[in-house]
Amino acid sequence: MYDPLAIVLAAIATLTVVLFSALKGTGWEPTPDISEEIKERRAAAVPETEFPEPGNRAIGGGGGGGAIPAGGDGEGGELAEGSEEAAGPGDIPEDEIEHFEIEFLKQGETIEVANNETILDAGEENGWDLPYACRQGQCVSCAGHITDGPSEDYVEHDNQQMLEEAELDDGYTLTCVAYPRGSFSIETGEAP
């Protein structure tokens, strides 16, 4: 028949397996997420160094010395790039600003306008209610007529997209994007 010892051993083995399975099922816990903790620790460590941010990345790489000037260059480069992108007829250095006499015929007044200011802005600053809509050279609401000749002899347009060559030659201008390059007379509210 059956050996009682074998039965007892089999029972113990079975219990052990069941017990382990039970423990496995209930005792396991996920590894706690310590990524936030690590990030915080790293963040806390940064101010303790004397390197600026680009230098920190170079710590241990031997590039700390180069990283600082590189950061400086980067800033300069970005600025230069930014100013290049933004460069337009109105971006004139302080020491190159000139003023021209612009006669607003309908208003019966002559005012001085800086070469970094649009005709429209200058007129508005003088208190006149001049027509405009987009202020970006993309409509003709602000058009005016320079009576002295081709408008581009007297103003520089910043990306005007509406007037054709012949209209510019006839003296028409979009005052919202027109920067003076000489003195002239203009009739505002005149579209071709």
Ligand code: FES
């Ligand atoms: S307001 Fe639209 S082009 Fe001047």
